[in-house]
Amino acid sequence: MTKDALHQLIHSLSASEKGYYIKSKGDSHLVTLFNAMNKLETYNKAALKKRLSKHQDLLKHLAKYKNNAYSDIMRAMRTYRQEKEPNIDTRLRVYLADIAFLTERGLFESAMKTIRTAKKLSTKYEKYKILLEIIHHEIDLSKRLYSKGYIEITRALIEEEKKIMSVFNDEQRYKELSHLAYLAIQQNPQPTSQKDIQYINELRNDELLTNKERAISFASQYRYHFIHALFYEILDDFPQVYKHRKEIMDSWDKYPHIKDVDVKSYTACMFNYLSVCIRLKKGAVIEQLLTKLKKEIKPKNPYEEGIMFQRVYYTELFYYYESADFEKLDTLITEIQPLLKKNAKAMTGEEIYTFKSAISYILFLMGKYEEAYKSYGEVVKQKFPIRLDFLRSAWLVRLMVAYEDEYDNFDNLYRATQRFFDKIAKEEVKEEDRLFMKFLSEVARSPSSEAKVLFADYKSRLEELEKSSKRAVRSPSTILIWMEHMITKKSMVEIYKKRIGVAQQVA
Numbered sequence: 001m002t003k004d005a006l007h008q009l010i011h012s013l014s015a016s017e018k019g020y021y022i023k024s025k026g027d028s029h030l031v032t033l034f035n036a037m038n039k040l041e042t043y044n045k046a047a048l049k050k051r052l053s054k055h056q057d058l059l060k061h062l063a064k065y066k067n068n069a070y071s072d073i074m075r076a077m078r079t080y081r082q083e084k085e086p087n088i089d090t091r092l093r094v095y096l097a098d099i100a101f102l103t104e105r106g107l108f109e110s111a112m113k114t115i116r117t118a119k120k121l122s123t124k125y126e127k128y129k130i131l132l133e134i135i136h137h138e139i140d141l142s143k144r145l146y147s148k149g150y151i152e153i154t155r156a157l158i159e160e161e162k163k164i165m166s167v168f169n170d171e172q173r174y175k176e177l178s179h180l181a182y183l184a185i186q187q188n189p190q191p192t193s194q195k196d197i198q199y200i201n202e203l204r205n206d207e208l209l210t211n212k213e214r215a216i217s218f219a220s221q222y223r224y225h226f227i228h229a230l231f232y233e234i235l236d237d238f239p240q241v242y243k244h245r246k247e248i249m250d251s252w253d254k255y256p257h258i259k260d261v262d263v264k265s266y267t268a269c270m271f272n273y274l275s276v277c278i279r280l281k282k283g284a285v286i287e288q289l290l291t292k293l294k295k296e297i298k299p300k301n302p303y304e305e306g307i308m309f310q311r312v313y314y315t316e317l318f319y320y321y322e323s324a325d326f327e328k329l330d331t332l333i334t335e336i337q338p339l340l341k342k343n344a345k346a347m348t349g350e351e352i353y354t355f356k357s358a359i360s361y362i363l364f365l366m367g368k369y370e371e372a373y374k375s376y377g378e379v380v381k382q383k384f385p386i387r388l389d390f391l392r393s394a395w396l397v398r399l400m401v402a403y404e405d406e407y408d409n410f411d412n413l414y415r416a417t418q419r420f421f422d423k424i425a426k427e428e429v430k431e432e433d434r435l436f437m438k439f440l441s442e443v444a445r446s447p448s449s450e451a452k453v454l455f456a457d458y459k460s461r462l463e464e465l466e467k468s469s470k471r472a473v474r475s476p477s478t479i480l481i482w483m484e485h486m487i488t489k490k491s492m493v494e495i496y497k498k499r500i501g502v503a504q505q506v507a
Helices: 005-011 015-025 029-039 045-051 056-060 062-083 088-104 108-124 128-145 150-187 194-204 218-234 238-254 256-261 263-279 283-296 302-322 326-346 349-365 369-380 388-404 410-423 431-445 448-468 478-488 492-500
Strands: none
Touching: 005 029, 005 062, 015 029, 015 062, 029 045, 029 056, 029 062, 056 062, 088 108, 088 128, 108 128, 128 150, 150 194, 150 218, 194 218, 218 238, 218 263, 238 256, 238 263, 256 263, 263 283, 263 302, 283 302, 302 326, 302 349, 326 349, 349 369, 349 388, 349 492, 369 388, 388 410, 388 431, 388 478, 410 431, 431 448, 448 478, 478 492
16 A cells, blocks of 8 residues: 555544644645545545546646645644644743743743743643743843842752752653663563573662652653563563552542643553453453543544554453453454454554454354454455564464365465465474474364364374473463364363353353
């Protein structure tokens, strides 16, 4: 799919933002181009030209008009944000511009009045970087306005500046530590080498992480607990992860005004908190949080709506899966499908894949093979880069669906799967993957009368391999569930429930 910057910009706007732009421009070539782009769901140059066929003068200079439209929309959105949706950063930047303008014109008292308003706002929302700029202006203006008490006022402002600088510097260091910790864990989720362990211990022993009293501001408190939660996750100490994730959510509740203006960060924190609640099976808490999140968050634009959808609905999907509530999963998947398509533009390729993969797997467990096969087909054909372990699983489960449902094209799919494994690096192919591919080749060529014995034999080998593995196994193995299903003819849902300890209801 061809990407176009102007098309992406237009489709990122909310309905009210689009209306504001069209109303502000009146009837012009820029509005004509805007409307044509807006009607294209995906960018296609030929389709755009067809829509503009009655405007030859516009088509003749299309590149120029597209550049002008992009700049014009950005200018309009700056005005829109100031007039209609003035966020805190925008308002404070406007105040700084006003202070500079009033000072240049010699209107010092008006400038000082604006400084006091801006200072109150930046203090409330802990915008320390801008607050330092405001105090800098206040010190300069004090020389002009206070001839008698100037020295005392300036000294007090300098002391205030030092305190704010200290808090701001700590905030920046917490931010840096959170990035370093996150990158270290993403690169090596289960560090075993002495070098990796030493690096993580050095991060953990930073003075800002050993002294909670240093976390003064909201941002510092949030990152202090975020980093500790990451480290406890490495240690598989999830009660401690829960403790720190809850501390983060408690901090958000203490600063409701910041929560209102930073939907993206709040939703991310809620998502992390919900994940650990699911892990610890805190069902009542999860239900309350999901309800709270849906009521509390009001997305301001399509991008925020996409983030909200991805985090809330994926968490709900994962929660019902972990609690083996397949009736609710069935309903939820029906609800998710159109929303996934609607919000795809606001999601990363990996987020879309994660959703589709989870849905495909649940459909497979529920025995909806035709839907699962089609859904897995979409997953393996995705063009965006995704984790190889996810992709390996998608190819293998699709092959299981094909065998289970006796697809005529099983042999072709088997060869395609084999080609996929041949393409990726040898170290990325796990021993169980090789064994499974060999097993499927053998069982596909054997008479049905021998299949049960082959399945039982392979299941035993796989269970031995899983026992000898040093990796922590959270969820029941997909292949083991399928093996037991093929041997006993019980439904995979029933087997899954038994394996995770959920009592099967008697009909």
